[in-house]
Amino acid sequence: xxxxxxxxxxxxxxxxxxxxxxxxxxxxxxxxxxxxxxxxxxxxxxxxxxxxxxxxxxxxxxxxxxxxxxxxxxxxxxxxxxxxxxxxxxxxxxxxxxxxxxxxxxxxxxxxxxxxxxxxxxxxxxxxxxxxxxxxxxxxxxxxxxxxxxxxxxxxxxxxxxxxxxxxxxxxxxxxxxxxxxxxxxxxxxxxxxxxxxxxxxxxxxxxxxxxxxxx
Amino acid sequence: xxxxxxxxxxxxxxxxxxxxxxxxxxxxxxxxxxxxxxxxxxxxxxxxxxxxxxxxxxxxxxxxxxxxxxxxxxxxxxxxxxxxxxxxxxxxxxxxxxxxxxxxxxxxxxxxxxxxxxxxxxxxxxxxxxxxxxxxxxxxxxxxxxxxxxxxxxxxxxxxxxxxxxxxxxxxxxxxxxxxxxxxxxxxxxxxxxxxxxxxxxxxxxxxxxxxxxxxxxxx
Amino acid sequence: xxxxxxxxxxxxxxxxxxxxxxxxxxxxxxxxxxxxxxxxxxxxxxxxxxxxxxxxxxxxxxxxxxxxxxxxxxxxxxxxxxxxxxxxxxxxxxxxxxxxxxxxxxxxxxxxxxxxxxxxxxxxxxxxxxxxxxxxxxxxxxxxxxxxxxxxxxxxxxxxxxxxxxxxxxxxxxxxxxxxxxxxxxxxxxxxxxxxxxxxxxxxxxxxxxxxxxxxxxxxxxxxxxxxxxxxxxxxxxxxxxxxxxxxxxxxxxxxxxxxxxxx
Numbered sequence: 001x002x003x004x005x006x007x008x009x010x011x012x013x014x015x016x017x018x019x020x021x022x023x024x025x026x027x028x029x030x031x032x033x034x035x036x037x038x039x040x041x042x043x044x045x046x047x048x049x050x051x052x053x054x055x056x057x058x059x060x061x062x063x064x065x066x067x068x069x070x071x072x073x074x075x076x077x078x079x080x081x082x083x084x085x086x087x088x089x090x091x092x093x094x095x096x097x098x099x100x101x102x103x104x105x106x107x108x109x110x111x112x113x114x115x116x117x118x119x120x121x122x123x124x125x126x127x128x129x130x131x132x133x134x135x136x137x138x139x140x141x142x143x144x145x146x147x148x149x150x151x152x153x154x155x156x157x158x159x160x161x162x163x164x165x166x167x168x169x170x171x172x173x174x175x176x177x178x179x180x181x182x183x184x185x186x187x188x189x190x191x192x193x194x195x196x197x198x199x200x201x202x203x204x205x206x207x208x209x210x211x212x213x214x215x216x
Numbered sequence: 217x218x219x220x221x222x223x224x225x226x227x228x229x230x231x232x233x234x235x236x237x238x239x240x241x242x243x244x245x246x247x248x249x250x251x252x253x254x255x256x257x258x259x260x261x262x263x264x265x266x267x268x269x270x271x272x273x274x275x276x277x278x279x280x281x282x283x284x285x286x287x288x289x290x291x292x293x294x295x296x297x298x299x300x301x302x303x304x305x306x307x308x309x310x311x312x313x314x315x316x317x318x319x320x321x322x323x324x325x326x327x328x329x330x331x332x333x334x335x336x337x338x339x340x341x342x343x344x345x346x347x348x349x350x351x352x353x354x355x356x357x358x359x360x361x362x363x364x365x366x367x368x369x370x371x372x373x374x375x376x377x378x379x380x381x382x383x384x385x386x387x388x389x390x391x392x393x394x395x396x397x398x399x400x401x402x403x404x405x406x407x408x409x410x411x412x413x414x415x416x417x418x419x420x421x422x423x424x425x426x427x428x429x430x431x432x433x434x435x436x
Numbered sequence: 437x438x439x440x441x442x443x444x445x446x447x448x449x450x451x452x453x454x455x456x457x458x459x460x461x462x463x464x465x466x467x468x469x470x471x472x473x474x475x476x477x478x479x480x481x482x483x484x485x486x487x488x489x490x491x492x493x494x495x496x497x498x499x500x501x502x503x504x505x506x507x508x509x510x511x512x513x514x515x516x517x518x519x520x521x522x523x524x525x526x527x528x529x530x531x532x533x534x535x536x537x538x539x540x541x542x543x544x545x546x547x548x549x550x551x552x553x554x555x556x557x558x559x560x561x562x563x564x565x566x567x568x569x570x571x572x573x574x575x576x577x578x579x580x581x582x583x584x585x586x587x588x589x590x591x592x593x594x595x596x597x598x599x600x601x602x603x604x605x606x607x608x609x610x611x612x613x614x615x616x617x618x619x620x621x622x623x624x625x626x627x628x629x630x631x632x633x634x635x636x637x638x639x640x641x642x643x644x645x646x647x648x649x650x651x652x653x654x655x656x657x658x659x660x661x662x663x664x665x666x667x668x669x670x671x672x673x674x675x676x677x678x679x680x681x682x683x684x685x686x687x688x689x690x691x692x693x694x695x696x697x698x699x700x
Contacts, residue, residue: 058415082533083533156282159285183295302621
């Protein structure tokens, strides 16, 4: 126990925090890109594009993230596809994030008044053009607050990657607990670090939301 | 290498799955009921309570909403015994779920309360209703009608999040999946089937919540 | 909301897309692959002192880690050490995330169906350990008691099989959790290895894990995938040499604080 001073615990946790941050960024950026593609499919009004997208969203929103991680990590690899904890965690979190972001953004797109669609259609804009020049710029304004808010869920979601052996903040916490036998201290510190990562984002999201309401 | 799917490898374990499913359902139902009660109290305290109480509730809500559920669970199960508070894994799972949903529903219900028009409260007061009666019949009733959809989706999220309680050996559906996987080494089949069970559970839960909403929470 | 038809359709779709990969390229001989890549991936425990646990830099250290480095050195390749848990070490092997599992792995019939084992490289006695106050000295004494164990570990499978029906077995995902459950007082008894219990006692003298009874002599083997005769022969050859020249004994004295037992 003597070789684990408080400082070493803190140092190791902070070191592990970088992986939480990196994994969160991968999931958020990747999820954003996939989510944007899905948003186009989902709002395309083309049945055979919409239905699979809907099922995809249903699957990732309707099953536990933990199950998705297990499936990607242990399940898919059985078929001979190499999956490192990195890939499994990154991929599962990306797909999970994309499903939620698509739904959030779809809500924002639908909040844009119908007249805007009709007006842009009347000047012979294609669907992509309508989205690009008319709908998205307006939807984006309302989308910022819930999107920032969801980033907090992504950061917290990365904690589950610890269960498939990805060494990030939570995993480092359990490892240090095993080496020091000071669970109260270790998990308090882990919680504190997550709080420091998430609270500013939550606060920012709330402020954006408030400002938007005033503007309307 | 070729891997042959063999879903029949799950059959001998169907009882484990059934018990796990039952645990997950009971865990969800009980912690939803208690969690919403906590959230109602929390939201009332946050809006109408004295500053110190409102402050405490705010800290509680922010702490829970900004840390992962698994860390809360580990803290309750492994950390609290250091302070002399020892909960069994099942109790710890229930407590963690209630604490978690309590915080989210506090925030959701509070938003509903704040959206109640001031005039309605004044009308209630002018009818000589007590503060509690105003809260119960005017504010909360309207608040619930307004936030019911948000609350419903939070309940589904919490149900799915409950998979994590398997990590402290609480015998839920995921625990059953892990157990079976450690016996027959059929990871894909087990997790795939259990993921589908969760999916069905989520769909059924959403449906039940909608029926309850239609019947008891009049959406005006 | 979707109907049952579309849901099963979706399931079939997902399955089909994944099964499509099942006919991927057949793997060549693992030993040849390792020698070509000049790297061997070895899974070691991350939470099982003294076989493998996190050091002050969070890197694994212990007997299994020394053994892994030794085998890699004898093969003349680089060792890529992967920290795993009891529960996921066999999936790691099955999914080729690791070439070898050197993770205090015991042998039993269930496991022999899915993987192969080398010759033994270290002694291991699984047993039941617990707080001083608990009166247990044989398997039948466990009746009505609660005991913690790591899911998928050989001790867990032993007590599942042999403990009285009204014993409550709490299965944890990894040894970290099992040990934490014992140290924090969540369980008073755990099933684990003798040296692991000794390590807990050494690190946390305020709550020693006293030996209640020993269940089984289950030495540690190197685990590897089935149908890899070249790799198996090579590993066995290295272990035989290590046993003869005293390396195994050195490891045992260093980490287990005891020489190899005569029967080994």
